[in-house]
Amino acid sequence: MSDRGPTKGLRARAVEASSLAIVFGLLWLCTKNAPAHHDDASLVAGLGFLLLAGTLTSALIEVLRVPHLTGYLLAGMLAGPHVFHLIDHASVKRLEPVNTLTLALIALAGGCELRIDALRKGLSSLLVAMVVQCVLGLAFVGGVFWLAAPAMIPFAKNMPTLAVAGVALLWGILAISRSPSATLGVLSQTRAEGPLTTFTLGFVMSSDVVVVVLLAGAIGIARPMMDPSAVFSLQAFGALGHEIVGSVSVGTSLGLVLAFYLKVVGRQLLVVLIALGFGATEVLRYLHFDPVLAFLVAGFVVQNLSKQGDRFMHAIEGASGVVYVVFFASAGAHLDLPLLRELWPVALLLAGSRAFITFVSAKLSSRLANDPPRIREWGWAPLISQAGLTLGLSAVIAREFPAFGESFRALAIATVALNEVAGPILFKLALDRTHESRGHAPLLAEGDESEARST
């Protein structure tokens, strides 16, 4: 089991394959012969299995040049409640605290990756891309949803036209959300560096905030469209403003404290990160602030307002390696495959239309912003992934609109499943093709050729 690239020999592969078989076999024996009745032993064994099987599966499918993330998802899917039934629903549910820690680490890492000088250079490109992607993505995908609703979307079939438009608006918001976790998961494996990486990080991390704001507005607009007695209210914006400002403030303070700790003490960072992941998250939630935003800001502060950024990033990478595997493997186990089997035509349509408009928008925004060749050619690929953030937004919508919320959420789950699998593969492909994986230096000749082709 190794972190190295696909240069392993047959013997190493055989060892990995046999280890994977042993691990699967062991859990299978446990499941068949010792029914655990959802107890702690089942949870612990499942956690260990996901960690091992995820790592081994990702190592074995390295030959296909897909990201490790895909291997983690695959291991979880196979072991989950819908395929081999090695891990049950209850155990998957009980692994949710791991997600709390993972999201904290992802946000801290995301903030650390954002450097002010790189952001300044690419600010105009980011702004143009954000506006184009949001406007076109929302309009196009929302339009496809509205058109497909009478024929293909069960819960929208009998809705009035205006109500369908409201639901389409909400769906459009989901369509423009991205996945910080998948982005960082791929980047942590590939150690990528370069213009595409910088653009992706800046876009994905900032779109997190943009989408949350837009969702608040969309909910306010959609409500009167579905319920004539409801009125448009700005109250949601007030709460959102409190959340954003508060999260940024706390995140800034947290970042300064972390930087001080790293400078003065700088030890036992793993314990500190675990304490942040669980303890600070709990406090932030109690204060009705957004933990992800707060940690993002904290990471940004440590990187850009102190000299401890690289050290902090190194500590996060060390802690997150193990946690990412469990996070994505349990996400794979959580994938609702029967639902996907039921809704795949409409999910494929919506995912496909999203991918199409993302591609078109990326090309258009790159042209408008005069982006470098790599971003012009591959700037769309990192934006396909969707994962926990989108599911979280769909859960918010489900709570706000209980009449159709659960069905809406089910459709979101099915669509996200497709994007969760395809997105990281496309992103890694882009990083490999642009030679940004493992920090490969850009070839001068390649850059010239691409430039010549585009003019």
Next chain:
Amino acid sequence: MSAIALLMGLLVLSYLGSLLVGAGKKRGLPSGLEFIGLGFAVGPLALGLVERPMIVEFEPIVQVALGWLAFVVGLDFGRVEGRRVRRVSTAIGIGCAVLTGVVVAGAVLTLVRSSREHARAHGIDDGSALLLAAGTGAVAAESARTAIDWVQARWGARGPVSRLLVDIGASDDLAPLVAAGIIFAIAPSTGLAFALPAWAWFGVSVALGALLGTVTAMLLRGAEGDAVWGALIGTLLLGVGAAARFGLCTIFVTFVMGIALAAASPSRRALRKMVSPTERAVLYPLLLLAGARLDPRPVFESRILLALVALVLLARIAAKMVAGVIVRAAAPESRPAGPLLGIVLLSSGPVSTACGLVFALRFPGAIGDTLLVCAVASAILGELLSTLSLRAMLTEAGEIATVASASRTPSVPPPAGTPVPSSLTLLAASHASPSDEELPP
């Protein structure tokens, strides 16, 4: 207190524990009793800051922590600070632990059988009696190495007696862990798809540990960075979970896993160096949870159980005194220790507490609670009798330099610029341990 607050408290303890690596051997009590006491103080029977449902919620973490500790013990088994323990010392250590365990178990079984009616009134039937006896033997068997480490760190003890005691303390961990493995094999989980005799379940435990250790060794070839931790943690979790599902002894399985990994992996030295700093970081929170879990009420409410605990302590003292005589007979270098060597062997530490806790988790109720009480009582006994006796004994044996003997040494001013060694470092130099390579196989 919420679960998150308890988790934060445990993380603080873990943080302190990891800061105290190396130099921390002389801090606090060698058995970690202060953390057990702290746990009891915040637990449901005292301040009530940690409630019983919360303790139950943390049981998966406790199981994993116990498994990790046993794994670290197994990985380092047969070695002390990098050097291999001599076979003679290993045999003596294991023999003394077995002797103690058998004496204690026999005494307890005799007590329970002689008061059969009284025992039955408190829910102790013949099967439970055997379990109780074997369990007390397991938790009372070992002599903790932490006590001698503590004395060495505090007072710079060096010499053949302290070295022998360290070796005995390091090697006798095998006996209680194997005993725990056997006991659990006698009473596996109910509801299993097949039934096996106890010896077969014991074999399954050994096979499971050996398999996982070997798989880990294979996975670690060429692995770097967090891939190493992923392999270690993943196999440990799988081992603990699989063992628990079959009702096997998790600490025995992970102990065997550690031994198998040390045997199979060419990177064993690097692994030991990597995992040993985690021992205290895991131990302190675990001891706190053990203290919070401690429930002496069944013992105080039942005369037979109270008598049992007292008998365990007395039998342990007697057995260790006999063990001391055997050690002096078998190992000539221990003769300077004098006839009270057995008192020194009374030290009890994390392995005993871990055994007691694992029994308490597996056999909840009067039996599990009594075994945990016995483990803690042994630790208290060890602290009261063993630690200071150890210092006195080593001073008597000339392995701790006293202030008086240091001041009698005529002070000759050294040449200018020459660093002046302390008497302790001179003593250490005269009893320097041979390196691993120098030891005969």
